[in-house]
Amino acid sequence: MMPLKSLVRGLVATLALVGVAAGVQARPFDAIKKSGKIVIATEGQFAPFNHYEGAKLTGFEVEVAEAVAAKLGVKPEWKALSFDALLTGLGQDRWDLVIASHGITDERAKAVTFTEPHYCSGGVIIAKNPAIKTAKDLGGKVIAVQTGTSYQENVKKVSAVKEIKNFPQDTDARSALASGRVDAWVTDKFVALKALKSGPDAGMKMGDFLFIERIAAAVAKGNSSLAGEFNKGLAAIMADGTYAKISTKWFGEDIRCK
Ligand code: ARG
Numbered sequence: 511m512m513p514l515k516s517l518v519r520g521l522v523a524t525l526a527l528v529g530v531a532a533g534v535q536a537r538p539f540d541a542i543k544k545s546g547k548i549v550i551a552t553e554g555q556f557a558p559f560n561h562y563e564g565a566k567l568t569g570f571e572v573e574v575a576e577a578v579a580a581k582l583g584v585k586p587e588w589k590a591l592s593f594d595a596l597l598t599g600l601g602q603d604r605w606d607l608v609i610a611s612h613g614i615t616d617e618r619a620k621a622v623t624f625t626e627p628h629y630c631s632g633g634v635i636i637a638k639n640p641a642i643k644t645a646k647d648l649g650g651k652v653i654a655v656q657t658g659t660s661y662q663e664n665v666k667k668v669s670a671v672k673e674i675k676n677f678p679q680d681t682d683a684r685s686a687l688a689s690g691r692v693d694a695w696v697t698d699k700f701v702a703l704k705a706l707k708s709g710p711d712a713g714m715k716m717g718d719f720l721f722i723e724r725i726a727a728a729v730a731k732g733n734s735s736l737a738g739e740f741n742k743g744l745a746a747i748m749a750d751g752t753y754a755k756i757s758t759k760w761f762g763e764d765i766r767c768k
Contacts, residue, residue, distance in 0.1 A: 536603055536730030539582075539739045547585045550575055551605040554590035555679045558704050558760050559611045562590075570760040574628050575609045575727070577752050578743035592678060594658045597622050600730045607736065611698065613660040613723030622728040625740045629757075630767035632722035633661045636687060636702050636714050637694040643717030651693035654683035661696040664721045687714065696720055700761060724767055 542548050552560040552572065560569040567588050579586040589605055596608045600622050614624050635643060642651065649670035655661040657676040665674050677683040680697055684705055687695040695714075697705075702716050729736045747753045748766060757764045 536600070536733040536736070537606055538733065539735040542584055542606055542736065543582070545584075547587050548579055548582070548607060549587050549589065549605040550579075550607045550609060551589045551591055551596050551599060552608065552610045553593045553596065555593075555681055556611055556698075556701065558700065559698075560609070570756060570765075571609045571611065571628060571727075573756045573760075574744075574747070574753065575607070577747045577756065578740060581743035581746045582739055593656065594678070597728060600728060603730065606733075607727055607729050607740065609727040611725050612728055614726050615660060615663070615723075618728070621731060623731050623733055623737050624726040624728050625737050626744055627724040627726045627767050628744060629725050629765040630722065631699050631725060631765065632719045633664055633696045634699045634702050634719055635694055635696055635717035636705075637717060638687065638690070638713045638715070639693065640715055642694050643715075645718070645720055647717070648694060652691075654686040654692040654695045656680040656683055656697070660721070660723055665696055668720070700765070 552567070554560055554562055554567055556569070558569050559571045560567070562568070567590060572588070576586055591599070593610060596610050597612070597618065599605055600608060609628070612618065614627065618624070635645075635648065637643070641647060645668050648665070648668050650672050652673045652675060653665050653671055654675045654677060655665055657678055659680075662674065662676060665671060675683075675686060675692055677686065680701065683695050683697065686692045699716075699719070706714055706716060727740060729740070753766065754764050757766065
């Protein structure tokens with residue numbers, strides 16, 4: 511028979527293991543502060559919000575997150591991943607925060623905790639045919655959207671759409687419209703404005719808003735200490751002119767929620 515002592519020891523070790531595995535805990539702000547760095551995930555393919563200029567990750571919300579991190583006294587460590595991996599990774603504690611233009615929805619709020627919004631915008635309809643401008647013009651049409659986005663969800667709600675074509679990246683949805691494989695593309699208003707301005711897609715026209723949304727960063731469900739500190743930092747950069755400066759640099763206007 512196994513001596514009692516080693517049985518107990520084995521039991522304790524097993525419990526510790528299970529505990530570690532089951533208790534994969536989101537890092538509260540204290541732990542982040544102590545480590546000196548916050549791990550932030552984004553997509554890096556959604557200009558001008560989060561994208562690459564050469565090898566450099568940049569964009570409006572990259573700069574906003576960096577300004578907030580500076581207020582909190584922590585160094586951001588960036589990770590760039592496909593859009594559909596971002597919120598899931600919070601639940602697995604692979605990063606502390608996600609900032610990738612996520613609209614606040616009830617569905618997402620079941621899985622993650624949203625911070626206060628860092629901007630307000632909405633999905634717009636873009637087409638080459640000037641007759642496609644409003645939701646009702648989408649009837650019988652083929653529409654391109656990025657998979658897993660609020661654009662996809664909202665196009666689904668439009669009755670009589672002929673087909674929704676999903677693309678892993680928004681830039682592919684845009685190319686589908688540019689090359690005439692779809693009738694319209696639904697994306698963020700500011701993404702559309704940038705795409706229209708950057709030349710090659712000059713034949714595209716921006717129609718109406720299909721819906722509007724509040725865009726926020728997200729942390730693991732229930733990580734209220736981190737959400738709270740992020741909100742304080744965001745409020746601080748909104749109050750001291752930093753936010754307005756970053757927003758004006760990227761958009762020529764202040765895009766905070768009013
Ligand atoms: N605002 C949209 C949403 O909430 C699209 C976000 C897309 N973001 C990105 N990094 N591609 O789903």
